[in-house]
Ligand code: SF4
């Protein structure tokens with residue numbers, strides 16, 4: 001609730017705080033048990049920060065993180081310990097997130113040591129079982145990461161994340177470092193594991209192509225804010241935020257007859273600096289629908305339809321919706 005993460009920027013020897021990067025600014029969202037929440041946005045939008053806040057790898061500057069109804073924002077290391085089992089993270093880069101000097105067996109069994117857990121049947125047997133679960137040869141537990149391909153390495157990272165039987169798995173761009181041909185396999189593996197193990201996922205991605213098939217709901221982020229949050233179908237069929245529309249236009253459409261309906265929208269300009277985000281709607285410097293009000297008034301994230309939240313003064317696909325009073329179109 002109201003999650004905020006400001007990174008202080010320090011300069012020179014005195015480490016004076018000279019500003020704050022508003023990586024995540026007042027995020028408000030929930031993750032539902034058993035669902036996959038996709039989080040999408042360009043690099044620098046704060047989505048990785050958000051993932052690290054949920055898993056408590058980062059301390060928020062403000063706001064609150066709750067897990068199963070419990071406020072875990074300020075739990076100390078000791079109290080966080082059991083929580084660490086329930087919430088696990090899969091990282092973007094399977095090359096740098098696995099220690100090259102450790103065998104796969106050591107990597108996958110590390111969580112047991114950290115948490116002092118003794119799996120039934122012994123560590124080795126459990127590691128081999130986990131390798132099998134993620135589609136690797138259990139006999140390869142004595143090999144080193146460099147003996148595996150990128151896709152296989154990400155499977156090792158997944159096996160490690162699953163070791164302690166977590167409830168929530170946050171995957172930060174789990175396939176963006178992999179060949180396109182391998183991406184679908186790894187995403188499908190995550191999907192299968194979810195069904196089998198009853199996992200809840202937050203999957204972070206920089207475009208909509210990877211997460212479109214596996215997400216139940218999708219949050220679109222721009223400069224530290226959620227600008228749209230809804231179920232997958234509504235997002236693809238009736239996107240309401242112009243930024244979402246632009247992101248969708250970049251996803252290749254397999255059916256050529258539908259190409260026309262989805263004209264490619266090329267966004268002008270770069271993502272502005274998160275140190276001093278634009279006033280009003282943060283997207284106004286790149287939005288083709290921007291009006292005067294967009295430059296001064298920040299649009300709140302509102303449920304314009306049931307289960308469809310959007311932060312925009314002039315939403316798309318909204319001809320049937322009466323915007324709340326005080327909104328732009330009056
Ligand atoms: Fe564009 Fe204005 Fe909507 Fe922001 S509020 S997305 S600038 S139309």
Ligand code: MG
Nearest residue numbers: 047048172173
């Ligand atoms: Mg990232």
